[in-house]
Amino acid sequence: MRMRKKKNLEARMEACAGLWVKDPRQLRGHWREKKPDARGLRLELGCGKGRFTAETAAAHPEDLYVAVERVPDAMVIAMERCRNLGLSNVFFIDGDAAELDRYFAPDEVDLIYINFCDPWPSVKHARRRLTYESFLRGYRKILRDGGRIEFKTDNHDLFEWSLFQFPKAGFDLSEVTRNLHEHGIQGIMTDYEEKFHALGTPINRCVGTKAALPDVPVVEGLRRRLPDFEIREVGEADLAPVLALLERRPDYFTLDGSAPTLDSLRADLAALPPRCTAEQKHYAAFWRDGQPEAVLDWVEGYPREQTLWIGLFLVDGALSRRGLGKRLMSALPGAAYDGGMDSLRLACLEGNEGGHRFWEAVGFRDLRDGQTTDGRPVTIMERLAAPDAGVEGQP
Numbered sequence: 269m270r271m272r273k274k275k276n277l278e279a280r281m282e283a284c285a286g287l288w289v290k291d292p293r294q295l296r297g298h299w300r301e302k303k304p305d306a307r308g309l310r311l312e313l314g315c316g317k318g319r320f321t322a323e324t325a326a327a328h329p330e331d332l333y334v335a336v337e338r339v340p341d342a343m344v345i346a347m348e349r350c351r352n353l354g355l356s357n358v359f360f361i362d363g364d365a366a367e368l369d370r371y372f373a374p375d376e377v378d379l380i381y382i383n384f385c386d387p388w389p390s391v392k393h394a395r396r397r398l399t400y401e402s403f404l405r406g407y408r409k410i411l412r413d414g415g416r417i418e419f420k421t422d423n424h425d426l427f428e429w430s431l432f433q434f435p436k437a438g439f440d441l442s443e444v445t446r447n448l449h450e451h452g453i454q455g456i457m458t459d460y461e462e463k464f465h466a467l468g469t470p471i472n473r474c475v476g477t478k479a480a481l482p483d484v485p486v487v488e489g490l491r492r493r494l495p496d497f498e499i500r501e502v503g504e505a506d507l508a509p510v511l512a513l514l515e516r517r518p519d520y521f522t523l524d525g526s527a528p529t530l531d532s533l534r535a536d537l538a539a540l541p542p543r544c545t546a547e548q549k550h551y552a553a554f555w556r557d558g559q560p561e562a563v564l565d566w567v568e569g570y571p572r573e574q575t576l577w578i579g580l581f582l583v584d585g586a587l588s589r590r591g592l593g594k595r596l597m598s599a600l601p602g603a604a605y606d607g608g609m610d611s612l613r614l615a616c617l618e619g620n621e622g623g624h625r626f627w628e629a630v631g632f633r634d635l636r637d638g639q640t641t642d643g644r645p646v647t648i649m650e651r652l653a654a655p656d657a658g659v660e661g662q663p
């Protein structure tokens with residue numbers, strides 16, 4: 269619901285200046301200084317007019333509360349409520365829940381409340397829901413290990429959908445109920461909750477506790493990010509079309525003076541760097557309309573435990589200069605991160621200037637000089653895995 273513009277908004281906000289943190293970035297990592305004896309730091313996202321904020325902060329003077337609200341016309345009412353109650357353990361940020369890591373340092377927060385967030389019912393707006401996986405991954409960054417998110421909503425569909433988001437983002441679910449007040453009022457109500465409860469709408473609630481992030485196999489992470497491709501490890505039946513793709517890239521193979529054959533392809537599928545096992549090695553093709561459009565050979569856990577080594581990446585020569593390579597490689601850092609890797613590395617043959625430009629364009633930087641096993645000079649390039657890489661096609 270859009271709120272009517274409040275009269276004298278600025279004057280009313282200024283009258284609450286003691287509770288209003290105008291530049292939260294300055295307090296990043298220092299919020300506890302606002303209440304050094306605080307047991308915990310608790311956030312509320314989208315506090316609206318602040319009934320829950322005010323009553324919770326009043327009931328728990330031992331905790332420090334920060335409420336984030338992006339509509340000042342609503343926030344001013346919440347601040348006035350808290351000021352009128354004389355509360356000294358609650359502060360307000362006129363800001364966006366998408367930017368929490370700019371306001372709070374890693375592990376700084378103990379608990380986050382998400383109460384009756386906007387449901388954004390259309391699938392095309394799903395990314396705006398405050399329980400969308402990427403929002404939850406953002407909250408992870410500022411929540412301490414074992415920290416909690418307490419989520420309440422009247423919206424059944426949003427709730428059922430959110431129950432899938434929490435585990436994907438590494439939160440263990442507990443206290444799941446689809447009728448919180450079935451046997452009488454539980455806990456402190458929000459303004460919206462009070463209204464919906466009075467109308468007889470059951471209130472849903474769950475708690476997500478920050479746990480270790482589940483590792484998603486890299487190939488699965490690529491599939492999620494590139495849903496228009498069939499991505500599968502190259503098997504015996506794929507050899508002929510994959511070889512045909514390699515043959516359409518003579519520019520690459522002339523660099524090392526070789527030409528691909530069925531035997532060399534079979535050998536590449538099995539080739540391993542020193543001290544690596546077959547489980548670490550992957551050689552996949554990206555198929556569309558029954559044709560492989562690119563191949564990627566990678567090794568997980570080489571040369572460091574959390575590094576993904578790219579052995580080969582080639583796009584079909586017939587499809588070059590259409591941005592396909594960049595698109596596929598933009599998906600890899602996020603897939604690597606979800607797979608438990610923290611960085612990606614590769615060796616670019618000296619003289620492969622086009623290749624070097626490409627890898628730089630997708631975020632790789634020179635790490636050091638090196639050599640192939642047969643002594644040819646290469647540049648080792650590296651980039652970080654990226655926690656926030658987008659996932660295309662997910663609602």
Ligand SMILES: C[S@@+](CC[C@H](N)C(=O)[O-])C[C@H]1O[C@@H](n2cnc3c(N)ncnc32)[C@H](O)[C@@H]1O
Nearest residue numbers: 314315316337338339364365383384458459460
């Ligand atoms: C439906 S209201 C619920 C208000 C309150 N939590 C309650 O239960 O009464 C949702 C509130 O979240 C705020 N909000 C939505 N998205 C937000 C975001 N990304 N960051 C901060 N506030 C947000 C809206 O401005 C609105 O005040």
